[in-house]
Amino acid sequence: MxxxxxxxxxxxxxxxxxxxxxxxxxxxxxxxVIYFDGNSLGLLSKRAEQTLLAMLESWKQDGIDGWTKGDNPWFYYSEELAKKSASLIGAKAEEVMITGSTTQNLHQLLATFYKPDGKRTKMIADELNFPSDLYAIKSQLRLRGLHPDEHLIRVKSRDGHTISEEDVIQAMTEEVAFIVLPSVYYRSGQVLDIKRVTEAAHEHGIIVAFDLCHSIGALPHELSDWGVDFAFWCTYKHLNAGPGAVGGLYVNEKHFGTEPGLAGWFGSDKEKQFDMEHTMIPAGHAGAYQVGTPHLLSAAPLLGSLEMFEAAxxxxxxxxxxxxxxxxxxxxxxxxxxxxxxxxxxxxxxxxxxxxxxxxxxxxxxxxxxxxxxxxxxxxxxxxxxxxxxxxxxxxxxxxxxxxxxxxxxxxxxxxxxxxxxxxxx
CATH class of the missing domain: 3.90.1150.10 (Aspartate Aminotransferase, domain 1)
Known part of the structure; x- marks a missing residue:
């Protein structure tokens, strides 16, 4: 108190x-200096600096063998980061992948799991959401020949600062296929009741994804227990991984096996990836939704930062x-x-x-x-x-x-x- x-x-x-x-x-x-902007860009830690320097040293000493040698082989680096991130969102390690960026990962989730069918074509977001999420949603609708004015429901704010969960639930109709909402609103800092919204969405036959950019590293989550379908986030705010650092995504295990909408070779089963076959065999976990080669220099600081979160x-x-x-x-x-x-x-x-x-x-x-x-x-x-x-x-x-x-x-x-x-x- x-x-x-x-x-x-x-x-x-x-x-x-x-x-x-x-x-x-x-x-x-x-x-x-009093630095109170860590919800936009977290400060550099000494552990993050050391893991970045270790990555550079690995590149310097091992060259291409860094993919398979050393304490943290690059080929499995994203999976290692996923294991260390899982407890922060209350997920199983195989449900998490550290990859891409916030908006890229939202595009992947929508391209893969948003499947308009019959009259169930609409998406729910809200008028206070971060613009990039809305840009992605609108572009995915247009790619399917659907007009955002007709197929995107933006829940209104009653006070201009917060969103009522009752209003979100009220918008859930048999015409809605997918929901994208933030866990914490970037302006007002409102925390949404993820569990309540998810349960209501599932009662209406709707799948739901949450943007965790302003919550991961700041408050606990229990995504798997709450039955959340998907989540995505950045790592440069409260996780202190550095400007433009790698993003993350979560896919509930009940959705494993769905072929990625945006396929790329790093989404392959790692035992099959270097077979170089033209028919992709996706990984059997959240790793399937990676696209390209990991951005290792932007991922390396996250390793040190996550070690600190484990300790704290x-x-x-x-x-x-x-x-x-x-x-x-x-x-x-x-x-x-x-x-x-x-x-x-x-x-x-x-x-x-x-x-x-x-x-x-x-x-x-x-x-x-x-x-x-x-x-x-x-x-x-x-x-x-x-x-x-x-x-x-x-x-x-x-x-x-x-x-x-x-x-x-x-x-x-x-x-x-x-x-x-x-x-x-x-």
């Missing part, structure tokens, strides 16, 4: 009792994350009440992801002022400020200092020297 104590001494006491405090030393952090434990990470965000909300309510900030993210632990989402009419210029004061936030147009204190490397004192800096920015009107427009990359 977080107390209504706004003193720095309280923040210091929280840090002293933090069981994950030692993991901060594993990351390249600057004591002069996802449940302890979630517990600290909730404490960090609860503490930040308490300070905002007590210190910034008169400055026009509105907390938009869900405030209860069940529904709150791993970041705080504030709205303010001057959000873009406030974010620029924060950066000038060495606080790294994330702006989301038109008026959103995301602040993500990450359990593995951020501290309660950093949260305290951030709010004090924000208060100073508002008191001194520092933000007024900036334009209230986003930069090219926000």
């Amino acid at each position: 977080i107390n209504e104590d706004t003193s720095q001494a309280y923040a210091e006491a929280l840090d002293q009792s933090d069981v994950l405090a030692s993991f901060r030393d594993e990351f390249y952090v600057s004591d002069d 434990g996802i449940h302890r990470i979630r517990e600290k994350s909730l404490h960090l965000t609860a503490y930040m909300m308490m300070l905002i309510e007590n210190e910034l009440a008169d400055y026009g900030f509105v907390i938009v993210n869900p405030t209860d632990d069940e529904s709150r992801g791993a970041h705080i989402y504030l709205e303010h009419p001057e959000a873009a210029r406030i974010c620029k002022a924060l950066k000038e004061n060495n606080v790294i936030p994330d702006f989301r147009a038109p008026s959103g400020i995301r602040l993500a204190p990450v359990a593995l490397y951020n501290t309660f004192v950093e949260v305290f200092n951030c709010i004090q800096i924000l208060k100073t920015i508002m008191d001194e009107e520092q933000y007024k020297k900036f334009t209230n427009e986003r930069d090219v990359v926000a």
Whole structure:
């Protein structure tokens, strides 16, 4: 529980009792910068650096033999990463594959498992989803000669920030074949009840996929127990695998044996792959939905990062994350009440992801002022400020200092020297 104590001494006491405090030393952090953008790009850890350097050394020393030699042969690297990722989403190792990118993996899932038939042709998404997911869905509909305006149901938000699970369930009709939803919404940080939505979808004969980009590495999942059909994610946010790092996908074992819609030779049974036959024999597990050769240099840092998650434990990470965000909300309510900030993210632990989402009419210029004061936030147009204190490397004192800096920015009107427009990359 977080107390209504706004003193720095309280923040210091929280840090002293933090069981994950030692993991901060594993990351390249600057004591002069408060980095609260880990929900867009996680910081580099020393373990991730070492596994990347080990990959380079393997290439340097072994050349092409690196595919089969060394501590982590490249030919099986994706499978090794899948084993280490499985516990983070509550899946069996064979149901996971580390491959591709977020959008590429969604394309693969839709190309393989979205099978419009008769009147069951529609897909459900929502109006708050990340644009890339909607681009993929619309393109897959068009490839089948279906118009998105007629065959994509976008569930409306009641408040502009969150999605009601009741409204999602209400949209499930006998015309729907496939559902794609986020586990955590990238703006508001709302956590969707995956189990409830999945059970309702299956009652209506619909299969469902979840985008885990803003939840994997931040909160626990039990995808296999919940009966989830599919999931996909990136690894460069909370998993700290580096910019443009490899993605991941999950396919429930009940769907094994379905031929990949986007076939490529790395989806082959590994015992058969180098037979070079022109008829593909897919792997008998989630590995079937790989396409091309693994991007090993973008996959290597993930190995070191996942080792750290094994040591820290996802449940302890979630517990600290909730404490960090609860503490930040308490300070905002007590210190910034008169400055026009509105907390938009869900405030209860069940529904709150791993970041705080504030709205303010001057959000873009406030974010620029924060950066000038060495606080790294994330702006989301038109008026959103995301602040993500990450359990593995951020501290309660950093949260305290951030709010004090924000208060100073508002008191001194520092933000007024900036334009209230986003930069090219926000």
